Amino acid sequence: MPTKVVFLLVPKLHLLDLAGPAQAFSTANDLGCGYDLYYVAEVEEIVTAQGVPIKAQREWPDLGPADLIVVPGWRSPKLSPHPPIGAATKQRLRGHHAAGGQVASVCSGADALGAAGLLDGRRYTTHHDLTDELAARYPKASIVRDVLYVVDDRVITSAGIASGIDLALHLIAVERGAEAAARVAREMVVYARRNGDEPQESAMLRHRGHLNDLAHRVQDVIDGRYSEQLRLSDLADGIGVSERTLTRVFSRATGLTPLRYQQLLRLERAEHLIGHGATVEAAARVVGFEDARMLRRLRSRPIAG
Structure with missing residues (x-):
């Protein structure tokens, strides 16, 4: 069965936080890797930080332990007192993880995972501009600074913007194999790698930062x-x-x-x-x-x- 990837959309989300990982999973599906993508929000239309409106569905698909929820980040030079998700959505995130599923975030999307209680007792990362604020907001969690992404007990958090692509390629490599992730990377022309010292970073991708055919x-x-x-x-x-x-x-x-x-x-x-x-x-x-x-x-x- 294809893996369902549900993107939870919130107001003023950053387009690349969404489009980067969505493109990676969509490309993987085009290559026969088996991913079905869904876009869910608490309202029918989301206006992105870049001004582009996006239609979303209100109803969640049925999810199993093999499926993934991704929370893209939103415009947040400084976080609001509360992340822009309601109690039912927080419970949805908690319930999916408790049932054995994976949840992931890009950039300030980590704030949504924290509000759902999924960061407590775990290591996580976020955009460098938000690390101090999130560290203060979620003292039971351990912030990891200056890395691309962190994986801890099926909670995957990334630094933001383009690092959402790194996160998606890592998950594709783990779930569908390094060859599949390499094919996706080549289709997306994203061989270049940035600094990061987490062992969860794909070795295949880490050594693709060259142009030798x-x-x-x-x-x-x-x-x-x-x-x-x-x-x-x-x-x-x-x-x-x-x-x-x-x-x-x-x-x-x-x-x-x-x-x-x-x-x-x-x-x-x-x-x-x-x-x-x-x-x-x-x-x-x-x-x-x-x-x-x-x-x-x-x-x-x-x-x-």
Whole structure:
């Protein structure tokens, strides 16, 4: 079944906070990844911060644990005393998360999650202009400054504006695989990466901040087959270059050898599986390690990247 992605629209929302992740999930759906998008609001028409009116539906679709609610940010050089959502909407956010679903925010959308009680006891981030204000407003939560996004117990928060794209691509990579996210990124022409030190940031995307086509082609292969045994000679033959040239060009573009890049993808996927209840042994098998010893070594001394 396709994953439902519901965008909760509020007055004066920023267009890019909405359009960035919406474009990513829509593109993923066009590529066959299975996403259905919905736009819900407490009123039938929302006027954005940029003056563009948007029609929204009042009724929520039926959601399950695999589905996602995204709250885009709104114009907020200084936050109002209360976020622009009512009690029923706050309960909807709480109920979806309690049922096992994911909730996400872009920029000041974190204020809505905080008002729903979803930030308490969790780490989160927001736009740098709002960190002090939100930190004071939600003292039971832990603000993480100067990062693109943070994932904590199915609550995903991002810094704002274009970082909503980073958040969406990360979720696509986790749910549909690194290859799918890479294809979406290429369609959207968003290879460039910005600084961020959160492990939730997709390794695939973090090493796509270059313009070398040969390296991108090799990454496309590894992204789609990272759980397989990939020989350097096969990668080189598939691209039509020597092993020496492949290693030199790939390392210069990404900062990693092809093997280390593959290991980083495996480690990231394994950490996600373990975080969702899988044993180390089971995660190791899924990502392609013959036994769990290599995974344990990588987890104890994560490879650079």
